[in-house]
Amino acid sequence: MVAALLFAVALPFAQSAQAQDSLPPAPYAYKQLADPQQEAKAQALMETLRCLKCQSQSIADSDAPMAGDMRHQVRMRIAAGEDPEAIRGWLIERYGDYVSYTPQVKPITWPLFGAPVVFLALAALLLRGRFRKGDRA
Known part of the structure; x- marks a missing residue:
């Protein structure tokens, strides 16, 4: 049924x-x-x-x-x-x-284009800090 x-x-x-x-x-x-x-x-x-x-x-x-x-x-x-x-x-x-x-880059889509750049910069800063601590030891 x-x-x-x-x-x-x-x-x-x-x-x-x-x-x-x-x-x-x-x-x-x-x-x-x-x-x-x-x-x-x-x-x-x-x-x-x-x-x-x-x-x-x-x-x-x-x-x-x-x-x-x-x-x-x-x-x-x-x-x-x-x-x-x-x-x-x-x-x-x-x-x-x-x-x-x-x-197309619009106000609603700009984070999609900007977020990868921000993440790459953050990763570079974290790696830089990590490698600097390794050099001191």
């Missing part, structure tokens, strides 16, 4: 996930732009953006439907003449900082 209840609860979620995967891909998900310079810009940008479903691949390498949609958005915006950094900003605004492989 518990298994039947779990199945009944999980069924709507499985159907919605299957529906998304069965949608046709966006037109520019797998089709390159006609202009080689624009395609090079799009490809360079896509290699620096993380697939939110795969998480270990860029959207340029991923076959996930969401990555295809993101590739389509990047190519459409590049074709419209938008700057790649503006596109990156739009995607970060939409999906969060995690979507970019290039971390």
